[in-house]
Amino acid sequence: MTRNPDRPLSPHLTVFKWGPHMLVSILHRITGAGLATVGAGIFVWWLMAVAGGAEGYATFASWATWKWSLIVWVGLTWAFFQHLLSGLRHFVMDAGAGFELPTNKFWAVMTIVWAILLTAAVWAYIFYGRLA
Amino acid sequence: MTTESSLASAPAATAPAHDAAHHWGLERMLSVSTLLLFVWFFVSLWRLPALDQMTVAEWLKNPLAAVPMLFLIVSTFWHLKLGLVVVVEDYVHQAGNRFGWVLVINLAALFGAGLAILSVLKIALGGAAA
Numbered sequence: 001m002t003r004n005p006d007r008p009l010s011p012h013l014t015v016f017k018w019g020p021h022m023l024v025s026i027l028h029r030i031t032g033a034g035l036a037t038v039g040a041g042i043f044v045w046w047l048m049a050v051a052g053g054a055e056g057y058a059t060f061a062s063w064a065t066w067k068w069s070l071i072v073w074v075g076l077t078w079a080f081f082q083h084l085l086s087g088l089r090h091f092v093m094d095a096g097a098g099f100e101l102p103t104n105k106f107w108a109v110m111t112i113v114w115a116i117l118l119t120a121a122v123w124a125y126i127f128y129g130r131l132a
Numbered sequence: 133m134t135t136e137s138s139l140a141s142a143p144a145a146t147a148p149a150h151d152a153a154h155h156w157g158l159e160r161m162l163s164v165s166t167l168l169l170f171v172w173f174f175v176s177l178w179r180l181p182a183l184d185q186m187t188v189a190e191w192l193k194n195p196l197a198a199v200p201m202l203f204l205i206v207s208t209f210w211h212l213k214l215g216l217v218v219v220v221e222d223y224v225h226q227a228g229n230r231f232g233w234v235l236v237i238n239l240a241a242l243f244g245a246g247l248a249i250l251s252v253l254k255i256a257l258g259g260a261a262a
Contacts, residue, residue, distance in 0.1 A: 029219050036212035043208075044248045050188045051251035057185035080170075087163055094160065 008101070020108035027112070028086040031079035039076050077122055082115035155214070162211040169204035189255050198256035202249060209245035213237060 008017070049060035063069055089107055092098045098107055176197065180187055191197050220233040 032212070032215045033219060036216050040209070040212060040244055044244050044251075047248050047251040050185055050192065051254040054185045061184075084167065087167075091160070091163075 020105050020112070024086050024089070024108040024111055027082055028090070031083040031086075034079045035076065035083060038072065039079070042072075042076075074119065074123060078115055078119040081118045082111065085111035085115050159211075159214050162207055162214065165203070165207040166211045169200060169207055172200055173204055192252060192255040193258070195256065198252055201252050205245055205248045205252070209241045209248075213241035216241075 046060060046064075049057040064073075089098070089111055092107070093104075098104055176191070177183065180191055192201060216237045217234055220230060220237065224230040224233055
């Protein structure tokens with residue numbers, strides 16, 4: 001059997017070709033799950049610490065400013081932007097737009113690129129803007 | 133995506149198929165409200181002179197901060213609950229396990245939202261230690 005390689009493969013079992021749209025789809029779920037668990041947990045801890053007074057807040061603050069916590073903060077920042085941008089892409093697709101293959105692929109790649117750029121911009125600002 | 137998962141999950145009685153359109157709309161409404169409220173939240177934090185306990189508590193004592201914060205909590209926890217349930221419905225196929233996960237997600241989301249809401253009320257209504 002011959003196959004025209006220009007035609008898309010249908011996602012049947014393991015016979016499919018990976019594309020940016022699939023990566024973005026799964027990233028949307030992974031980042032969403034990360035924000036919903038790690039992000040929401042830290043958010044609740046922070047609010048409880050504010051309500052609990054200065055002592056409890058000091059425990060939160062010492063964790064939040066611990067050098068290894070930076071991995072969590074940067075990870076959450078990236079997850080936030082990736083989820084936000086792929087979410088906005090979903091809105092465009094919900095409206096019925098952006099399904100042409102080159103357009104779809106272009107914006108899928110753009111969400112990944114811009115999530116990384118925005119994360120870098122935020123942390124550059126935190127380290128070299130405000131705190132400098 | 134939502135429609136697919138709702139149909140697929142019909143036998144588990146977590147999301148009947150006729151609720152799919154409502155679920156779809158609600159999910160999108162909550163996405164927008166969560167996004168707008170987080171823009172407000174991050175801009176507010178950025179505008180605070182510091183992020184120590186006193187400054188943050190003082191900020192949340194203002195109803196103009198406490199009320200949007202309460203909306204943010206409801207919107208965010210509802211949004212994350214719907215999202216996590218969709219993921220579980222797509223990947224957990226055994227009915228008992230699926231039911232268990234959906235239950236855990238619902239209880240955890242309610243518990244988290246409850247803790248967050250109570251904290252904001254405690255600060256806003258003046259119960260928080262300075």
